[in-house]
Amino acid sequence: MTKICKDGIDRSLIKPESEAYGLMYTQDILSGKWKYIILWYLGEETKRYSEIKKFLMNISQGSLTKQLKELEEAGIILRKVYPEVPPKVEYSLTNKGKGVLPIIKTMIDFGNEYNEYK
Amino acid sequence: MTKICKDGIDRSLIKPESEAYGLMYTQDILSGKWKYIILWYLGEETKRYSEIKKFLMNISQGSLTKQLKELEEAGIILRKVYPEVPPKVEYSLTNKGKGVLPIIKTMIDFGNEYNEYK
Protein backbone atom coordinates (compact mmCIF):
# COMPACT_ATOMS: atom_id res chain seq x y z
CA MET A 1 0.00 0.00 0.00
CA THR A 2 1.29 3.38 -0.98
CA LYS A 3 0.94 5.85 1.80
CA ILE A 4 0.93 9.35 0.45
CA CYS A 5 -0.11 11.03 3.64
CA LYS A 6 0.07 10.44 7.32
CA ASP A 7 -3.44 9.09 7.64
CA GLY A 8 -2.32 6.12 5.63
CA ILE A 9 -5.15 6.33 3.17
CA ASP A 10 -4.11 5.38 -0.32
CA ARG A 11 -5.18 8.07 -2.71
CA SER A 12 -3.18 6.85 -5.64
CA LEU A 13 -6.27 5.79 -7.53
CA ILE A 14 -8.31 8.86 -6.71
CA LYS A 15 -8.08 11.97 -8.80
CA PRO A 16 -6.86 15.06 -6.92
CA GLU A 17 -9.81 17.07 -8.13
CA SER A 18 -12.38 14.56 -6.93
CA GLU A 19 -14.56 15.20 -3.91
CA ALA A 20 -13.18 12.22 -2.04
CA TYR A 21 -9.66 13.52 -2.47
CA GLY A 22 -10.51 16.93 -1.07
CA LEU A 23 -12.32 15.34 1.81
CA MET A 24 -9.38 13.12 2.66
CA TYR A 25 -6.93 15.96 2.34
CA THR A 26 -8.91 17.98 4.85
CA GLN A 27 -9.27 15.09 7.23
CA ASP A 28 -5.56 14.50 6.97
CA ILE A 29 -4.31 17.94 7.89
CA LEU A 30 -6.90 18.36 10.64
CA SER A 31 -6.29 14.97 12.24
CA GLY A 32 -5.36 14.85 15.87
CA LYS A 33 -7.14 15.15 19.13
CA TRP A 34 -6.87 18.92 19.64
CA LYS A 35 -6.66 20.66 16.27
CA TYR A 36 -10.29 21.65 15.83
CA ILE A 37 -10.59 23.08 19.32
CA ILE A 38 -7.32 24.95 18.94
CA LEU A 39 -8.50 26.50 15.69
CA TRP A 40 -11.87 27.35 17.16
CA TYR A 41 -10.15 28.98 20.12
CA LEU A 42 -7.87 30.99 17.87
CA GLY A 43 -10.87 32.13 15.87
CA GLU A 44 -10.23 35.69 14.80
CA GLU A 45 -7.87 36.49 17.66
CA THR A 46 -4.18 35.95 18.14
CA LYS A 47 -3.37 33.94 21.25
CA ARG A 48 -0.24 33.17 23.19
CA TYR A 49 1.06 29.68 23.77
CA SER A 50 0.26 29.91 27.47
CA GLU A 51 -3.29 31.02 26.78
CA ILE A 52 -3.95 28.02 24.58
CA LYS A 53 -2.35 25.77 27.16
CA LYS A 54 -4.53 27.17 29.91
CA PHE A 55 -7.69 26.91 27.85
CA LEU A 56 -7.15 23.28 26.94
CA MET A 57 -6.26 22.27 30.49
CA ASN A 58 -5.80 18.57 29.88
CA ILE A 59 -3.32 18.79 27.05
CA SER A 60 0.31 17.95 27.68
CA GLN A 61 3.17 20.25 26.75
CA GLY A 62 4.48 17.85 24.16
CA SER A 63 1.14 17.36 22.50
CA LEU A 64 0.35 21.05 22.31
CA THR A 65 3.71 21.84 20.76
CA LYS A 66 3.30 19.03 18.28
CA GLN A 67 -0.20 19.97 17.21
CA LEU A 68 0.80 23.61 16.77
CA LYS A 69 3.82 22.63 14.73
CA GLU A 70 1.74 20.43 12.44
CA LEU A 71 -0.79 23.20 11.94
CA GLU A 72 2.01 25.61 11.16
CA GLU A 73 3.59 23.23 8.65
CA ALA A 74 0.22 22.80 6.97
CA GLY A 75 -0.02 26.56 6.57
CA ILE A 76 -3.03 26.76 8.86
CA ILE A 77 -1.58 28.93 11.59
CA LEU A 78 1.15 31.52 11.83
CA ARG A 79 3.75 31.44 14.59
CA LYS A 80 5.20 34.75 15.62
CA VAL A 81 8.11 34.85 18.05
CA TYR A 82 8.93 37.99 19.99
CA PRO A 83 12.62 38.14 20.86
CA GLU A 84 12.11 38.90 24.51
CA VAL A 85 13.05 37.38 27.83
CA PRO A 86 10.99 35.58 28.89
CA PRO A 87 9.93 34.53 25.41
CA LYS A 88 6.56 35.39 23.94
CA VAL A 89 5.03 33.45 21.08
CA GLU A 90 1.75 34.24 19.43
CA TYR A 91 -0.34 32.08 17.16
CA SER A 92 -2.91 33.22 14.67
CA LEU A 93 -4.86 31.85 11.73
CA THR A 94 -3.55 32.28 8.21
CA ASN A 95 -5.98 32.84 5.37
CA LYS A 96 -5.97 29.11 4.83
CA GLY A 97 -6.65 28.69 8.52
CA LYS A 98 -9.62 31.03 8.30
CA GLY A 99 -10.84 28.72 5.57
CA VAL A 100 -11.40 25.98 8.13
CA LEU A 101 -13.71 28.13 10.24
CA PRO A 102 -16.74 27.27 8.07
CA ILE A 103 -16.02 23.61 8.72
CA ILE A 104 -15.90 24.24 12.43
CA LYS A 105 -19.10 26.24 12.27
CA THR A 106 -21.02 23.42 10.60
CA MET A 107 -19.61 20.99 13.15
CA ILE A 108 -20.80 23.22 15.98
CA ASP A 109 -24.24 23.55 14.42
CA PHE A 110 -24.53 19.82 14.02
CA GLY A 111 -23.25 19.12 17.52
CA ASN A 112 -25.56 21.59 19.16
CA GLU A 113 -28.53 20.18 17.32
CA TYR A 114 -27.88 16.53 18.00
CA ASN A 115 -25.92 16.12 21.23
CA GLU A 116 -27.89 14.22 23.82
CA TYR A 117 -27.94 16.94 26.42
CA LYS A 118 -30.07 19.33 24.47
CA MET B 1 -9.16 13.28 34.42
CA THR B 2 -12.75 12.51 33.83
CA LYS B 3 -13.31 10.99 30.46
CA ILE B 4 -16.86 11.43 29.36
CA CYS B 5 -16.35 10.31 25.81
CA LYS B 6 -14.08 8.09 23.86
CA ASP B 7 -11.85 10.88 22.56
CA GLY B 8 -10.75 11.41 26.12
CA ILE B 9 -11.47 15.11 26.16
CA ASP B 10 -12.77 16.31 29.48
CA ARG B 11 -15.93 18.27 28.98
CA SER B 12 -16.95 18.38 32.60
CA LEU B 13 -16.25 22.08 32.86
CA ILE B 14 -17.81 23.03 29.55
CA LYS B 15 -21.48 23.75 29.25
CA PRO B 16 -23.39 21.41 26.91
CA GLU B 17 -24.87 24.34 25.06
CA SER B 18 -21.52 25.99 24.40
CA GLU B 19 -19.92 26.00 20.97
CA ALA B 20 -16.89 24.08 22.17
CA TYR B 21 -19.12 21.34 23.50
CA GLY B 22 -20.97 20.93 20.23
CA LEU B 23 -17.70 20.90 18.37
CA MET B 24 -16.24 18.20 20.58
CA TYR B 25 -19.37 16.13 20.43
CA THR B 26 -19.22 16.15 16.66
CA GLN B 27 -15.53 15.35 16.58
CA ASP B 28 -16.17 12.52 18.97
CA ILE B 29 -18.87 10.66 17.08
CA LEU B 30 -17.10 11.18 13.75
CA SER B 31 -13.68 10.09 14.94
CA GLY B 32 -11.97 7.27 13.15
CA LYS B 33 -10.09 6.83 9.95
CA TRP B 34 -12.97 5.98 7.63
CA LYS B 35 -16.18 7.55 8.92
CA TYR B 36 -16.23 10.68 6.78
CA ILE B 37 -15.54 8.78 3.58
CA ILE B 38 -18.14 6.18 4.43
CA LEU B 39 -20.75 8.85 5.04
CA TRP B 40 -19.79 10.68 1.88
CA TYR B 41 -20.07 7.44 -0.06
CA LEU B 42 -23.47 6.68 1.40
CA GLY B 43 -24.64 10.17 0.49
CA GLU B 44 -28.26 9.90 -0.49
CA GLU B 45 -28.09 6.29 -1.57
CA THR B 46 -28.36 3.04 0.31
CA LYS B 47 -25.36 0.80 -0.12
CA ARG B 48 -24.56 -2.79 0.67
CA TYR B 49 -21.74 -3.85 2.95
CA SER B 50 -19.83 -5.32 0.04
CA GLU B 51 -20.15 -2.13 -1.99
CA ILE B 52 -18.66 -0.06 0.80
CA LYS B 53 -15.92 -2.62 1.23
CA LYS B 54 -15.07 -2.56 -2.45
CA PHE B 55 -15.09 1.22 -2.61
CA LEU B 56 -12.74 1.64 0.33
CA MET B 57 -10.36 -1.02 -0.95
CA ASN B 58 -7.73 -0.72 1.77
CA ILE B 59 -10.01 -1.14 4.75
CA SER B 60 -9.96 -4.37 6.71
CA GLN B 61 -13.06 -6.38 7.48
CA GLY B 62 -12.76 -5.74 11.19
CA SER B 63 -12.35 -2.01 10.80
CA LEU B 64 -15.26 -1.62 8.43
CA THR B 65 -17.57 -3.56 10.71
CA LYS B 66 -16.42 -1.55 13.68
CA GLN B 67 -16.84 1.83 12.01
CA LEU B 68 -20.29 0.91 10.78
CA LYS B 69 -21.32 -0.30 14.21
CA GLU B 70 -20.14 2.92 15.84
CA LEU B 71 -22.01 4.99 13.30
CA GLU B 72 -25.12 2.94 13.87
CA GLU B 73 -24.87 3.31 17.64
CA ALA B 74 -24.48 7.05 17.24
CA GLY B 75 -27.69 7.12 15.24
CA ILE B 76 -25.91 8.26 12.10
CA ILE B 77 -26.68 5.32 9.86
CA LEU B 78 -29.39 2.70 9.62
CA ARG B 79 -28.58 -0.98 9.25
CA LYS B 80 -31.15 -3.08 7.44
CA VAL B 81 -30.75 -6.84 7.32
CA TYR B 82 -32.52 -8.92 4.70
CA PRO B 83 -33.18 -12.46 5.96
CA GLU B 84 -31.79 -14.18 2.92
CA VAL B 85 -29.10 -16.67 2.15
CA PRO B 86 -26.56 -15.44 1.44
CA PRO B 87 -27.20 -12.49 3.72
CA LYS B 88 -27.76 -8.99 2.45
CA VAL B 89 -27.23 -5.92 4.58
CA GLU B 90 -27.86 -2.37 3.51
CA TYR B 91 -26.70 0.83 5.11
CA SER B 92 -28.25 4.26 4.75
CA LEU B 93 -28.11 7.64 6.42
CA THR B 94 -30.61 8.54 9.10
CA ASN B 95 -31.87 12.10 9.37
CA LYS B 96 -29.10 12.74 11.83
CA GLY B 97 -26.69 11.24 9.35
CA LYS B 98 -27.92 13.56 6.65
CA GLY B 99 -27.10 16.34 9.08
CA VAL B 100 -23.42 15.58 8.71
CA LEU B 101 -23.47 16.06 4.95
CA PRO B 102 -23.07 19.84 5.28
CA ILE B 103 -19.94 19.22 7.33
CA ILE B 104 -18.57 16.96 4.65
CA LYS B 105 -19.41 19.48 1.98
CA THR B 106 -17.47 22.24 3.68
CA MET B 107 -14.55 19.86 4.14
CA ILE B 108 -14.61 19.03 0.44
CA ASP B 109 -14.77 22.68 -0.50
CA PHE B 110 -11.83 23.49 1.73
CA GLY B 111 -9.82 20.53 0.54
CA ASN B 112 -10.39 21.24 -3.10
CA GLU B 113 -9.38 24.84 -2.66
CA TYR B 114 -6.22 24.26 -0.67
CA ASN B 115 -4.76 20.85 -1.52
CA GLU B 116 -1.35 21.15 -3.08
CA TYR B 117 -2.20 19.41 -6.32
CA LYS B 118 -4.58 22.02 -7.59
Place this chain on the structure above:
DNA sequence: CAGTATCCCGAAGGATACTG
Protein backbone atom coordinates in the same frame (compact mmCIF):
# COMPACT_ATOMS: atom_id res chain seq x y z
C1' DC C 1 -22.24 -12.32 1.93
C1' DA C 2 -21.44 -10.25 6.03
C1' DG C 3 -19.74 -10.69 9.50
C1' DT C 4 -16.59 -12.59 14.43
C1' DA C 5 -12.58 -13.67 16.91
C1' DT C 6 -7.57 -13.14 17.79
C1' DC C 7 -3.31 -11.46 17.57
C1' DC C 8 -0.22 -7.86 16.57
C1' DC C 9 1.96 -3.38 15.67
C1' DG C 10 2.81 1.56 15.13
C1' DA C 11 1.70 5.94 16.16
C1' DA C 12 -0.59 9.34 19.04
C1' DG C 13 -0.63 11.25 23.15
C1' DG C 14 0.46 11.64 28.44
C1' DA C 15 3.87 12.28 32.31
C1' DT C 16 7.94 13.95 33.84
C1' DA C 17 12.28 16.31 33.89
C1' DC C 18 15.12 19.71 32.00
C1' DT C 19 16.48 24.46 29.43
C1' DG C 20 17.55 29.08 26.87
Place this chain on the structure above:
DNA sequence: CAGTATCCTTCGGGATACTG
Protein backbone atom coordinates in the same frame (compact mmCIF):
# COMPACT_ATOMS: atom_id res chain seq x y z
C1' DC D 1 7.53 31.55 28.99
C1' DA D 2 7.79 28.35 25.61
C1' DG D 3 9.51 25.04 24.58
C1' DT D 4 12.72 20.04 24.11
C1' DA D 5 13.87 15.28 25.39
C1' DT D 6 12.72 10.85 27.03
C1' DC D 7 10.07 7.21 28.43
C1' DC D 8 5.79 4.90 28.71
C1' DT D 9 0.96 3.50 27.83
C1' DT D 10 -3.09 3.21 25.16
C1' DC D 11 -5.66 2.05 21.34
C1' DG D 12 -7.08 2.32 16.58
C1' DG D 13 -6.55 -0.31 12.88
C1' DG D 14 -4.39 -4.25 9.91
C1' DA D 15 -3.84 -9.23 8.98
C1' DT D 16 -5.47 -13.62 9.25
C1' DA D 17 -8.51 -17.40 10.09
C1' DC D 18 -13.03 -18.96 10.83
C1' DT D 19 -18.63 -19.09 10.52
C1' DG D 20 -23.98 -18.91 9.98
